[in-house]
Amino acid sequence: METVLIKIGYALASLFLIFNYGLLLIGFTMKIIARVHGRIGPPIWQPYIDLSKSLSMRTAIQHGVMYYLGPVFRFTGGVGLYLLIPAVFGSVWLQNFSFSGDLLLVIYFIFFGMLGMALGAGESGHPFSAMGIMRGLAQTTASEVPFALAVIALAAQHHTLSISQIVAAQQGGIAHWNMVTNPIATIAGMLAYLGMMMHSPFDVHMAPQEIPVGPPTEYNSSFLVLLQSNRSVFAAAKLVLFMNLFFGGATSIWEMVIKTFLIFEFCVFVGVVFPRFKVEQSVRWLLQVPALIGVLAVVIYMV
Amino acid sequence: MEEILKRLDERFYVREKKQQRPNLLFVTVDKKVAVEAVTYLRDYEGFRHLVMISAVDYIEQNLFQLTYLLHNYQLHSDIGVRVFIDREHPVMDSIHHLWAAAQVYQREIKEMFGIDFPGSPRVDEPMILEGWDNIPPMRKDFDTKKYAEETYFPREGRFTLDPIKQMEKKNYPLEAEVKYEIKRVVRDNRDKK
Amino acid sequence: MDDKEIKIDPLKQDENNLGFNPADYFCGERPKAVTPVANKIVRKFYNWAQANSLWILAFGTGCGSIELPPLYTARYDVSRFGIFPRPTPRQAGVFIISGYLSVKTLKRVIRSYEQMQNPKFVLGLGSCTVNGGMYFDSYNTINRLDYYLPVDVYIAGCMPRPEALIAGFNELKRLIKEGKAEGANKYADNFDWYKANQKKIIKDWDLPEYNW
Numbered sequence: 164m165e166t167v168l169i170k171i172g173y174a175l176a177s178l179f180l181i182f183n184y185g186l187l188l189i190g191f192t193m194k195i196i197a198r199v200h201g202r203i204g205p206p207i208w209q210p211y212i213d214l215s216k217s218l219s220m221r222t223a224i225q226h227g228v229m230y231y232l233g234p235v236f237r238f239t240g241g242v243g244l245y246l247l248i249p250a251v252f253g254s255v256w257l258q259n260f261s262f263s264g265d266l267l268l269v270i271y272f273i274f275f276g277m278l279g280m281a282l283g284a285g286e287s288g289h290p291f292s293a294m295g296i297m298r299g300l301a302q303t304t305a306s307e308v309p310f311a312l313a314v315i316a317l318a319a320q321h322h323t324l325s326i327s328q329i330v331a332a333q334q335g336g337i338a339h340w341n342m343v344t345n346p347i348a349t350i351a352g353m354l355a356y357l358g359m360m361m362h363s364p365f366d367v368h369m370a371p372q373e374i375p376v377g378p379p380t381e382y383n384s385s386f387l388v389l390l391q392s393n394r395s396v397f398a399a400a401k402l403v404l405f406m407n408l409f410f411g412g413a414t415s416i417w418e419m420v421i422k423t424f425l426i427f428e429f430c431v432f433v434g435v436v437f438p439r440f441k442v443e444q445s446v447r448w449l450l451q452v453p454a455l456i457g458v459l460a461v462v463i464y465m466v
Numbered sequence: 467m468e469e470i471l472k473r474l475d476e477r478f479y480v481r482e483k484k485q486q487r488p489n490l491l492f493v494t495v496d497k498k499v500a501v502e503a504v505t506y507l508r509d510y511e512g513f514r515h516l517v518m519i520s521a522v523d524y525i526e527q528n529l530f531q532l533t534y535l536l537h538n539y540q541l542h543s544d545i546g547v548r549v550f551i552d553r554e555h556p557v558m559d560s561i562h563h564l565w566a567a568a569q570v571y572q573r574e575i576k577e578m579f580g581i582d583f584p585g586s587p588r589v590d591e592p593m594i595l596e597g598w599d600n601i602p603p604m605r606k607d608f609d610t611k612k613y614a615e616e617t618y619f620p621r622e623g624r625f626t627l628d629p630i631k632q633m634e635k636k637n638y639p640l641e642a643e644v645k646y647e648i649k650r651v652v653r654d655n656r657d658k659k
Numbered sequence: 660m661d662d663k664e665i666k667i668d669p670l671k672q673d674e675n676n677l678g679f680n681p682a683d684y685f686c687g688e689r690p691k692a693v694t695p696v697a698n699k700i701v702r703k704f705y706n707w708a709q710a711n712s713l714w715i716l717a718f719g720t721g722c723g724s725i726e727l728p729p730l731y732t733a734r735y736d737v738s739r740f741g742i743f744p745r746p747t748p749r750q751a752g753v754f755i756i757s758g759y760l761s762v763k764t765l766k767r768v769i770r771s772y773e774q775m776q777n778p779k780f781v782l783g784l785g786s787c788t789v790n791g792g793m794y795f796d797s798y799n800t801i802n803r804l805d806y807y808l809p810v811d812v813y814i815a816g817c818m819p820r821p822e823a824l825i826a827g828f829n830e831l832k833r834l835i836k837e838g839k840a841e842g843a844n845k846y847a848d849n850f851d852w853y854k855a856n857q858k859k860i861i862k863d864w865d866l867p868e869y870n871w
Contacts, residue, residue, distance in 0.1 A: 193738075197736070197738060200732070200733055201733040202732070202733050202736040202738065202739075203736055203738075203739045204736075204738060204739065205738045205739065205741055205743075206741075209712070209741055212708050212711045212712045212741060213712045213741075215704070215705070215708035215712075216705075216708040216709050216711075216712035216752075217750075218708075219704075219705035219708055219709060219778070220776045220777060220778060221693040221695070221776070221777035221778060221843075222693060222776050222777040223776065224749065224774075224776070224871060291747075376745075376746060376747055376750070379750075380747045380749065381747070381749050382749065382750070383749040383750055383776050384776055387750060592863075594761070594763060594799065595762070595763070595799060596762070596763050596766070596861075596862070596863050597861065597862030597863025597864075598862065599862050603798040603799070608798070610796055610797065610798050611796040613798050614791075614795065614796045614797060614798060614802070615796075617859070617860055618791065618800075618801050618802040618803070618860065619802055619803050619806045619856070620790070620791065620795065620802050620803075621789070621790035621791070621802060621803050
């Protein structure tokens with residue numbers, strides 16, 4: 164009994180950490196983008212204010228059961244993804260439940276939230292929601308291809324699907340990282356990562372200029388709070404996943420923070436520099452170069 | 467332009483002409499031949515671009531004036547074809563078959579002046595004034611100010627103060643009162659004479 | 660059979676033959692005033708959060724909406740103050756009526772305003788919203804915005820510069836922090852008066868009573 168309680172406590176503490184870290188990352192991103200635009204930009208704690216503001220709304224409109232459950236699914240997807248990945252290798256409380264999950268489950272969880280959100284936003288009946296869903300799902304599906312190929316290459320390299328064992332195999336210096344031992348899979352994975360992070364070249368489904376904020380068009384008040392929280396948790400969880408897969412994991416919180424921050428900045432800077440793709444362009448791009456690199460990575464280890 | 471005017475006159479009898487600029491000419495033709503004249507200008511004289519259709523309300527003569535302004539890309543010149551139509555029966559032939567863009571002008575003129583263009587697509591639907599129930603607002607006999615004051619809850623006007631008088635009254639109240647009283651007496655006596 | 664052409668225009672349906680029951684699609688309920696949180700500390704915190712995260716609805720009426728792009732971009736950069744554009748009325752909190760408002764637009768404005776969630780604020784930008792401005796005697800533009808929507812802050816001028824708009828935002832922030840910007844509750848309390856004014860000038864009223 165006591166071990167269960169301790170486990171729950173550890174999981175909550177870990178979630179709290181990643182939630183705040185994700186919010187600060189979003190704040191940092193807004194600041195960096197503003198500075199690139201030549202603006203001063205909002206303060207980095209602005210996501211917290213936005214969150215409390217959405218929480219303080221006095222009324223909320225809802226459209227049905229699936230509309231209610233959409234953000235819940237999305238948040239479950241984010242939390243589930245995070246809790247199945249070891250955030251800090253070897254740490255007692257930031258190890259999460261990584262022993263019980265493997266890469267296949269993680270890939271499933273990345274998609275799970277997306278589908279739940281699609282159902283919920285579809286019920287809101289807003290045409291822009293439906294368009295955003297269509298674009299978002301097309302893009303996520305396309306970016307899933309090179310990512311899955313990179314993951315298969317890693318699994319073939321390490322003969323395991325467990326993330327913990329992949330991290331364990333990368334310990335002992337930079338020469339052991341998958342970035343060095345399997346550079347082709349890393350390239351494919353990082354290009355797929357660009358498509359998964361929903362930053363600028365691949366953010367057309369959230370496009371505020373053409374389609375009001377994509378799928379969450381109708382979401383307001385506390386529903387929006389859930390979506391905003393999920394955004395931080397989900398983004399941070401994906402960062403931790405990529406750190407574990409390609410960049411040797413982390414053995415302390417500070418190592419994790421520095422590595423994930425650098426990985427995040429990669430996509431932020433790409434997003435700041437490059438203009439936005441249309442959906443068919445981004446799908447074509449993801450299925451061309453990154454997918455071919457992924458195939459190459461798999462072929463090398465399979466043959 | 468002279469030759470175009472001559473050819474136009476031969477065919478349609480130009481009642482009035484006015485050369486505004488070397489490359490801008492206004493001609494007035496009869497209502498019966500207006501659409502033919504516009505078609506002729508478009509198809510034979512190269513005035514392929516419809517710049518606009520405008521309307522003027524000449525309430526004293528009981529007439530509406532329509533102007534079809536056409537542009538020629540080769541000559542860089544414009545011709546305005548003017549037509550007078552009766553104010554009591556404001557009906558004009560539509561030219562939406564010549565330029566699709568004319569539909570919009572005709573809808574607007576129908577709405578603002580009440581000039582009907584039978585056969586023009588969607589000409590009876592409201593365009594800007596949804597649910598308008600008064601006489602068309604651009605007609606001269608429509609009192610815009612009265613309508614706005616009756617409908618739109620006008621804010622009471624402000625009172626303004628002449629800065630010189632105001633400062634005099636504030637700083638030298640007695641002197642100012644005497645001064646303006648004298649002025650008032652002088653003015654009243656002058657008016658009596 | 661072949662020479663018969665059947666045309667069906669889905670937009671042009673008979674009034675009596677709608678093909679659906681409007682009651683299924685429109686909620687007929689009236690808006691209710693929601694009192695703020697009773698706890699003083701929580702209320703102050705909420706007011707502070709609302710004042711520091713103002714999301715403007717991307718809805719431009721008249722010429723004033725051209726003042727908004729410089730406001731968001733590098734020159735004036737209101738994101739410093741936590742002010743962001745938001746394209747959907749469900750998430751936005753501030754409605755800027757930027758300039759003259761014709762009757763046709765007022766219909767859309769009412770629709771968008773009623774879809775916003777409760778703490779919502781209206782900023783009247785320009786003289787046209789105060790007393791009609793230079794369009795005071797127009798047949799088609801409203802004179803006083805506060806007869807149709809509860810306005811929190813007026814910014815006079817024709818056109819006010821972006822600095823004036825920022826000053827208006829500061830005023831709005833002060834009002835929110837003091838808990839005086841209760842436009843949504845005012846609208847709900849005086850609902851009948853606002854609706855009567857709106858229906859007086861919108862002659863072909865085809866909206867539901869309240870756009871939930």
